[in-house]
Amino acid sequence: xxxxxxxxxxxxxxxxxxxxxxxxxxxxxxxxxxxxxxxxxxxxxxxxxxxxxxxxxxxxxxxxxxxxxxxxxxxxxxxxxxxxxxxxxxxxxxxxxxxxxxxxxxxxxxxxxxxxxxxxxxxxxxxxxxxxxxxxxxxxxxxxxxxxxxxxxxxxxxx
Numbered sequence: 162x163x164x165x166x167x168x169x170x171x172x173x174x175x176x177x178x179x180x181x182x183x184x185x186x187x188x189x190x191x192x193x194x195x196x197x198x199x200x201x202x203x204x205x206x207x208x209x210x211x212x213x214x215x216x217x218x219x220x221x222x223x224x225x226x227x228x229x230x231x232x233x234x235x236x237x238x239x240x241x242x243x244x245x246x247x248x249x250x251x252x253x254x255x256x257x258x259x260x261x262x263x264x265x266x267x268x269x270x271x272x273x274x275x276x277x278x279x280x281x282x283x284x285x286x287x288x289x290x291x292x293x294x295x296x297x298x299x300x301x302x303x304x305x306x307x308x309x310x311x312x313x314x315x316x317x318x319x320x
Contacts, residue, residue: 167198170200171206171300173195173198173199173200174195174200174204174208176195177191177192177194177195177198177205177208177209177212178191178195178197178208178209178211179191179202179212180194180209180212181209181210181211181212181213181256182212182213182216183214184276184278185276185278186211187213187276187277187278188209188210188212188271188276188277188302188309189271189276189305190307191208191212191311192205192206192209192306192309192310193309193313195208195209196313196314197289201286202310204225206306206310209306210293210303210306210314213276213302214277214298214299214302215276216277216278216281217278217280217281217285217293217294217295217298218295220278220281220282220285220289221281221284221285221289221291221294221295222285222291224281224282224285225285225286228245228246228268230235236246241277246286248274248279248287249279249282249283250281250286252267252274252275252279252282253283253286253287254285255267256280256283256284256287257287261293261297262297262306264280264283264284264289264294264297264298264301265297265300265301265304266278266301266304267280267283267301268273268297268298268300268301268302268305269301269303269304269305269308270304270305270308271299271305271308271309274282276305277298277302279299279302280294280297280298280301281294281298284297284298
């Protein structure tokens with residue numbers, strides 16, 4: 162199966178899309194993966210952006226309900242859920258202060274603990290509407306994509 166994922170253009174697009182959907186990895190891992198496996202940059206970018214963006218509206222709309230359900234059904238998850246909620250509230254301070262632009266920056270600066278998943282989680286816990294949060298998340302993803310592209314192609318050196 163792994164050969165199919167890296168042996169054809171469709172497989173590479175699918176893998177880039179799926180990798181970009183993963184929390185923590187997100188576009189920061191998906192875009193370089195697609196480029197490293199020979200996808201043309203516009204295809205790799207499109208797959209990574211779509212994969213990373215797709216979960217965001219659903220997280221904003223449903224994460225509170227999912228967390229409540231998990232707490233009721235599987236109490237062992239309570240500690241993990243509490244940590245995620247605390248992280249969202251901590252990261253949410255910047256978003257509360259700077260609103261739309263704060264969410265763009267939270268999503269767009271590719272550092273640990275940032276990205277579309279965190280941005281969507283913060284938006285959900287701040288009670289932001291999907292129609293207000295998703296444009297900020299998309300702009301943040303475009304910003305992150307520009308930074309990751311520059312790093313992937315060696316325009317920006319961190320060390």
